[in-house]
Amino acid sequence: MEKPWATETGSVVRLPPWSRSPHPPARTALRMFLAVVAVLFMLMIVAYGDRMVFPDWRPTPQPALLWTNTWVLIFASLAFQWARFAVRRNRIDGMRVGLLAGGAATIVFLVGQILAWQQLQAMEFFDISNPAVAFFYLITGIHGLHLVGGLVAWVRTVARVWGDFDAARIRRNVELCTTYWHFLLVIWLIVFGLLFTGDNLNIVLKFCGLR
């Protein structure tokens, strides 16, 4: 183990090998940011569960449209993965197709989420003071906002992939976008699976003896 207090005075200079990471700083920053986002969603899920254990919990109807939206988001993530594969093999056309399909599917997903919001609002027993309803809007809203943020990065990347471009930079951007989309897909699958379809969180809480 390193002993930083051992003062070196000999004629031989002992330097650690060049320690700079070979990875771009943006990758480290993105990973750190994803950790922050993971904490954000974890807290909302825990808050949902915390409220759910009380006997007056009123579950909400679950719009079936969310299933379609989920498949669309899976498709978006796959398209980004396609773009990543393509850019690694220098297949620029494939990358463009993947990027465009991924972004378009994300926009479809967001429109689908807004439709799901409207469907829920149109239901007879819609009550904004019901915590389950409010949590639905909060969690889907914050997830959607993260995707909108991702689309800003996507637009900047797409704008650069025509004409002359810096291939290394584009490759890095595509990889960052793909990581981000995969992450938001995983987050969505967790919140959708636990909170907005079936009775899964309830089962987990019962298993833990909390309900």
Added chain:
Amino acid sequence: MAYVAHDESAYIPPAEVEEVELYHPKTFIGKYIWSQDAKVIAIQYAITAIAIGLVALVLSGVMRLQLGFPDTFSFISPGNYLQAVTMHGMIMVIYLLTALFLGGFGNYLIPLMIGARDMVFPYVKMVSYWVYLFAVLLLVASFFVPGGPTGSGWTLYPPQSILPGTPGSDAGIVLMLVSLAFFIIGFTMGGLNYVVTVLQLRTRGMTLMRMPLTVWGIFTATVLALLAFPALFVSAVMMLLDRLLGTSFFMPAIMSLGQQLEHNGGSPVLFQHLFWFFGHPEVYIVALPAFGIVSDLISVHARKNIFGYRMMVWAIIAIGGLSFVVWAHHMYVSGMNPYFGFFFATTTLIIAVPTAIKVYNWVLTLWRGNIHLTVPMLFAIGFVFTFINGGLTGLFLGNVVVDLPLSDTYFVVAHFHMVMAVSPILVVFGAIYHWYPKITGRMLNDTMGKTHFWITFVGTYAIYYPMHYLGILGVPRRYYALGTTDFIPDSAHSVNAAITIAALIVGAAQIIFLYNLVWSYFNGKRAGGNPWRATTLEWQTSDTPPKHGNFGSTLPLVYRWAYDYSVPGAKEDFIPQNVPPAKVAAAKDKNKK
């Protein structure tokens, strides 16, 4: 890590492999307003934080006037008093201390101390400051809206924080919540910058275990903040929705002013959990940079290596980790499963172990050191005393059975002011006296500095020691007036008056500090590059104040840790981190001859 040996007479690979893309401004606006230089942004952060901190200081004066001399000042109504309490707490904790330690010292010191030219994302760093400034302006705006700022206490507990009847429940609370959300967005930008800079921009030879403890403290606190602020963010958004859209995250079915409100089914305790999941790490977000900075101050001014460096690093990390599993000790009176109380009391007391390690190591660093009682050292020693005092009362309050009767009394006020208000502020002062010569090129005036220290240090004890006794008597906090109550003797009122006088003197003494900052900028003794004869890289720059890019044409190579003070046989009592071993050896040989 496997080291690579180089014969010093042979070629050593250059320290610099790539030029960080720098934005070199030419105009005044580019240099000082829309600046992307970490050092300028640090000063912008510091000036903004200190300015808003002065507002909070004035508010504490208002509170103390009311408490010390009730029924005397007609301009302090019960509502104004609660607003002063709330805004004082929120500003001091978040907008002053967090912003100053991380945005101010973080931006200034991280690149310089790790041998980097700047932060890794200069543009994001600039935006983070402007978002912070916007958050501060929103907060200030709440003083001028109808109803004034929120008066719900700095913890903003619902349901009362958004119910009519609480001061500022119209626009004040909305502005507060939006301001907090923006603060967190701005901080996240800055925080990602600090973390990635430390991880990826360290100069050659600067291993993690050679970093000064200041950088370790700021780095760990930043990680804590990145992971804790989402809790405040989500609770602020949820409360905002409760207030504006009528949702019921935190609002139960409730009657207000004789009317049944539309809220139904929310959980106020849920807010408390979310708030304190942020709130407790926040204590260490403020404390860890202070721990790091004070370690460096003590080592430099005692001319001695820090005792137990590796233990100090691990203690910082352990405190950071533990701080996430103690939050409910703020909620013993809110009601919880007794096993939870036991769990949180245990984790709370366990934090005392790494904290005590740090305190012992500071004391052992001072032991037989060549102590120079400079102004920064006085503040550092003042910190150690105050932190021990505040920490010991934390042991009382961490225990459920002791906390219950003391909860919401002045004992708690005394405890947290000693441990997370006065202690970090003493470090802030010490750090400013220590690094001001690097920032401006001039020394701060010593006489004014010592006067400032003694009034502040003795004065804070005059304020907070008696509060412990008031708390043990059962005097409740946040009350506008105590009135006539059986268990509160007349002497408590006299003590309150004495505390107020001490507080006003301490508050006024800060004018000496501010005057010193301005006076010394023009008239202070010229500092030179390394007035404290310190080892860390910020003191080895070719220019003082350092120019944009920090280190001339080549980045420094680091050969040693940051604490080579009084090394036996060395020519001088300090060996900077960038001095190669052969030079030290040569000096030793010369000494022998």
